[in-house]
Amino acid sequence: MTRDTQRPDPGPLLALNFGFARARVLGTAVELGVFTELAGGPRPAGTLASALGCDTVALTRLLDALADLGLVTGDDDSGRRLTALAEEYLVPGRPGHLGEHFTEVLEQWDNWGRLTDAVRTGVRGNRLGPPRERDLHPGMFAGAHPLAAPMAEAVVAELGLRPAGRVLDYTAGSGEWGIALAADPAAEVTAHDTPGLLAVARRHAVQAGVADRFAFVPGDFGPRQPFADGSFDTVVMAHAGRFAGPEETARMIAACARMLRDGGTFVYADIMRADPGGPPLPRAMLDLSLLVNTRHGGLRDPADCRTAMEQSGLLPKQTVTRGLVTALTGQRR
Structure with missing residues (x-):
């Protein structure tokens, strides 16, 4: 037992290993228009699902994950609503909107999936050119x-x-x-x-x-x-x-x-x-x-x-x- 308790906390590694999922949650919310829709005011998950053309149960899980990431707050009684961070940077048309940049970065997804081959061979990507x-x-x-x-x-x-x-x-x-x-x-x-x-x-x-x-x-x-x-x-x-x-x-x-x-x-x-x-x-x-x-x-x-x-x-x-x-x-x- 002493040996187990003296090991370093693996938490940072676990968070690092799951980082791709957090990025995908953000990307999916941007693609679906979650932040745009919630900018109009609080919505319960069912109402939001109807507006976005999504499955209510699946969207509820996505909203819960967005809450874990600090982008959405509230519940289905009071309505889901955006946090100040999401209001500032994720709503199209707002002065601080960064959604287009986040989308561009997430479009590198497939290239990053080839990182192992790139390191082994030195063969580069070509998504961004001259x-x-x-x-x-x-x-x-x-x-x-x-x-x-x-x-x-x-x-x-x-x-x-x-x-x-x-x-x-x-x-x-x-x-x-x-x-x-x-x-x-x-x-x-x-x-x-x-x-x-x-x-x-x-x-x-x-x-x-x-x-x-x-x-x-x-x-x-x-x-x-x-x-x-x-x-x-x-x-x-x-x-x-x-x-x-x-x-x-x-x-x-x-x-x-x-x-x-x-x-x-x-x-x-x-x-x-x-x-x-x-x-x-x-x-x-x-x-x-x-x-x-x-x-x-x-x-x-x-x-x-x-x-x-x-x-x-x-x-x-x-x-x-x-x-x-x-x-x-x-x-x-």
């Missing part, structure tokens, strides 16, 4: 705006990037970096990305009240540079390099450098490997995700990114890390 295919995955590249916007605002303030002058948000995504820079009334921001993502960036710029400072220019990230050399005072390339791979990233950095005026500022922001002594956070899991879901992607070392900047005629300057995001700046020589 930058021109960003429109195929809007939830991944523009679906996390409620999380990304405060981060971009904080980094812009810490780096002292305003006033930014003529700005190119080269990989605009949901528009968070251009919006943060457009807090300066004199800024002129050009948002560049694939057409579907630009529609998302435009919507967020309108909501932020800065759309009058924006131009929206669609592109495909092909070999042709979208703007003339020296066109901008500030160029931002955010959250693209880890998906694209080293060679494609270096090509895009070089294009951004050419579009800067002499003395202009380049901002490269992404989730990267931790600098020595920095907090690791869950970067290893994200790096593994890039193995199973991308053709060439992976987390980059900040030093490698600085080297790519130098090779493109940029003088590396500041480095700021907020949470998982590292922003590097460089000055056009």
